[in-house]
Amino acid sequence: MSEYIKLDSEKISEAVKTIQDFGGTGILKCVQCGACSAVCPGVKAGFPVLCRLLIKKVLNGQLEEIIEETSTWGCQACNRCTEICPQGVRPQEVVFAFRRYQANDLAFSTSAMTSQMNLHSYGHAVFTDATELRKKVGLPPEAPTSAYNEKAQKEIQTLLENSPMGELGLY
């Protein structure tokens, strides 16, 4: 039996405004042609609610209903969708706007916390002690990045703590 959706104009306006405010400014240009989904590696891999379908659900006002949806976190940010979209929607910007909506309600995988903590502590989302590996290939043990630079770490911590990310209690 098919699932019927009761459209609610207030919910639709609110959903569209939320996504636009988070950066998905082109969402209303979408005509649901599906070109984005046809080239999306996430859709090909089996994440269902990406590109066309994600946009459709937002345009139906179903924002809250899909807040726990994990498909958006499978987006590779490759921007094939943006390149191919004939309407100038820039679908990746919509996908990331939806991610921001989710993230600001902390609706993301706890596994993503490590990269946020690493970014705050070392200035790197991916950080491992590579001292031995670096010496092995003839490089100085410490990379010339924020990982070993106290001033740079202080700078990124100041920027993150004073940003909306700082208000989420991530650090």
Added chain:
Amino acid sequence: MEKLGLYLGCNIPFKAPDIEQSFRKIFPALGVEIEDLEGATCCPAWGTAPSFDLDTWCTISSRNITLAEDKGIDIMTGCNSCYGVMNEAKHFIEDSPDRKKRVNANLKTIDREYKGTSNVFHVSHVLYEKVGPEKIKESLVYSLDGLKVAIQPGCHILWPSDVYPVQEKNSFFPTILKELTQALGADVPHYSRLEFCCGMGGMRSTDVEKSLKLFTDKLMSMKEEIDPDMIVTTCSSCFLQFDMSQQILKERGVIDFSIPVFYYTQVLALALGFDPAQVAAISQTPRDEMIAEIQSDKRKIQK
């Protein structure tokens, strides 16, 4: 000699420093001076600030760009994701005077200002546009003549083409890496899934099985259509995926072969005669035999 700021990102200095060493060897040898961007941070990666707040993303990216602006030079990065993230941030900042004001207000708290005077290039663009395939060809000590290479350009240097300083003629049929690899003397046949995603990135951290499914399609396309001697990429994330995941598929009995994988500058460094113990020392997928083949006496170019 042209001078560029070397932006390392995260994968290269901490997971594959032999790629970093290959940059440090080849660029001065080819007439490009590289200067470290001391204190550079993550670009920031897609799963971090870009997934939370657009202005914070632009602020952190632009802080990295100010490091190059302070030196009056452009940026060169070897990571496709960093190339994409920082160029898109530049696009978002320069597209909106209000955002630029907000970003600079954020940067003011750490005594920095984004001016927009430095471009962000990828290593492959520097090799293709500033060095050129001809100069690469003339500099070779060893030739890859007769070796068959499957290339993997990666996603984030291709799309969205409208925000990038260097573009392919057709981003769905990219040719820059192909020409750079042909300059080494290698054969680079086309395979049907050339521009397909390898499954690394957010997909791998969200659902490793889906990521491996995509990777298997890509790998099998290379194997069945062209049966390459090696895989060459200019994306550090693609490099890690091809290097790590072939071993997983082998352990699971999904494949009974393995194909050596190199970042482009590693294979170029080998062809220029640099020490493999420095420029191609770290991999899970075996590649010693291929390294010995590349640097064998029979491949030495008589000048």
